[in-house]
Amino acid sequence: MRCTLMHKKIPVAQITLDDDTCSVSSIDEIYAPAHFPMGIAAGNRAALNDWWRGRAIPASRDGIRDALEELSVSSTEQLLDKCFGLSLSDQYWICPEGSGLAWENVNFFDNDFSDDVGNILFGKGSSGDEISLMSPDNTSDGWLKKKWTIIDGKRCLLKGGSGATRQEPYNEVLASAVMRRLGIPHVSYGITMQEEYPYSVCEDFITPDTELISAYYIMQTIKKPNHLSVYQHFLVCCEELGIPGVPDFLDRMITLDYLIVNEDRHLNNFGAIRNAETLSFTGMAPIYDNGTSMWFSSPTSLIRANSPKLPSKPFKTTHTEQIKLVQSFDWLDLSALEGIEEEFYEILKDSVFIEEPRRNVLCRGLNTRIKLLSEEVRQHSHFIHNMAISNRQNDIQRDIAYSGDSEEDLEI
Numbered sequence: 190m191r192c193t194l195m196h197k198k199i200p201v202a203q204i205t206l207d208d209d210t211c212s213v214s215s216i217d218e219i220y221a222p223a224h225f226p227m228g229i230a231a232g233n234r235a236a237l238n239d240w241w242r243g244r245a246i247p248a249s250r251d252g253i254r255d256a257l258e259e260l261s262v263s264s265t266e267q268l269l270d271k272c273f274g275l276s277l278s279d280q281y282w283i284c285p286e287g288s289g290l291a292w293e294n295v296n297f298f299d300n301d302f303s304d305d306v307g308n309i310l311f312g313k314g315s316s317g318d319e320i321s322l323m324s325p326d327n328t329s330d331g332w333l334k335k336k337w338t339i340i341d342g343k344r345c346l347l348k349g350g351s352g353a354t355r356q357e358p359y360n361e362v363l364a365s366a367v368m369r370r371l372g373i374p375h376v377s378y379g380i381t382m383q384e385e386y387p388y389s390v391c392e393d394f395i396t397p398d399t400e401l402i403s404a405y406y407i408m409q410t411i412k413k414p415n416h417l418s419v420y421q422h423f424l425v426c427c428e429e430l431g432i433p434g435v436p437d438f439l440d441r442m443i444t445l446d447y448l449i450v451n452e453d454r455h456l457n458n459f460g461a462i463r464n465a466e467t468l469s470f471t472g473m474a475p476i477y478d479n480g481t482s483m484w485f486s487s488p489t490s491l492i493r494a495n496s497p498k499l500p501s502k503p504f505k506t507t508h509t510e511q512i513k514l515v516q517s518f519d520w521l522d523l524s525a526l527e528g529i530e531e532e533f534y535e536i537l538k539d540s541v542f543i544e545e546p547r548r549n550v551l552c553r554g555l556n557t558r559i560k561l562l563s564e565e566v567r568q569h570s571h572f573i574h575n576m577a578i579s580n581r582q583n584d585i586q587r588d589i590a591y592s593g594d595s596e597e598d599l600e601i
Contacts, residue, residue: 213238228409271322279400280465307336357480358389364479376477405456438473453481494554513577
């Protein structure tokens with residue numbers, strides 16, 4: 190299939206998609222090289238194909254095999270062209286040759302979309318005989334069940350939990366409460382119940398004029414020199430792109446993740462926002478996607494809040510090492526967290542999956558993390574920070590996204 194890769198209303202390149210695999214088989218003509226997806230050199234077919242296929246639902250998505258069978262497609266990649274590759278995270282799409290399609294008539298920001306795909310991904314089945322595949326759910330990432338829906342005219346994302354405790358949605362609400370108290374720009378999460386299961390719900394923070402550029406693609410813009418740490422390399426890339434406020438943002442993100450013991454802040458779990466037409470960056474995106482925290486997958490008996498080996502991402506392998514990257518704690522008022530353990534307990538009380546012994550352990554664990562952070566703040570010095578940022582020991586070597594199965598974790 191011949192089509193034009195579009196960036197909102199701007200033709201970027203004429204490409205050919207393989208009819209069977211939906212992969213990019215050729216780049217036939219380049220119209221606007223500056224509008225190629227971030228981190229991909231204009232004309233690099235292999236890289237563009239990886240980007241395109243990366244827009245598809247990952248094969249690790251909970252329940253995806255049954256969903257594909259009901260949707261009558263053999264792979265998640267085959268869903269991409271059914272919605273023209275449209276997403277609610279950016280403004281890229283494909284316009285089939287001769288279709289006459291216009292951005293105004295197909296984008297999901299301004300046009301309604303069917304719940305069919307989302308409902309099937311949630312195991313509910315479709316609402317009628319004919320299933321509409323025109324859905325932003327075709328381009329949603331991550332391994333947890335999720336779907337986009339329209340609530341009071343707003344585009345909202347629902348995302349489930351995992352395992353016996355289904356804890357991730359409640360962790361999102363906790364993270365929102367922590368960041369609200371500390372004045373950290375963030376996406377606010379609530380909880381909704383569907384068929385007695387909890388799902389986090391948040392509004393889309395991208396508009397028809399903006400798009401999210403993940404940290405992964407930001408870091409593809411410059412080849413990393415061996416002498417730079419991952420943290421230093423990210424700062425260099427952001428500076429070259431003119432993204433404002435990055436060190437302050439990282440201080441807050443790293444601090445939050447230390448507090449809530451976030452295990453999966455991989456490079457697609459944070460990023461920057463840019464204008465899709467001017468390509469200018471407005472700053473880092475508000476912090477989102479915090480569910481894989483608070484020992485979400487750990488048995489209660491194995492929770493150790495004061496362990497120095499609690500795993501972290503994206504820069505260092507442990508939170509003990511990563512917190513040393515914070516440049517300044519001058520913005521941090523830990524007294525604002527007074528009573529947060531009680532608030533967390535009330536949040537968890539709404540769950541029928543998290544029993545009281547685990548609630549108590551989690552709340553005590555949060556209290557311990559606050560005390561440990563207080564000690565880190567007390568000991569903080571610019572000397573320690575400067576030593577930490579240049580030290581490549583314990584750097585993350587491969588950016589692996591948690592997939593619910595350690596044997597199937599996905600390399601970003």
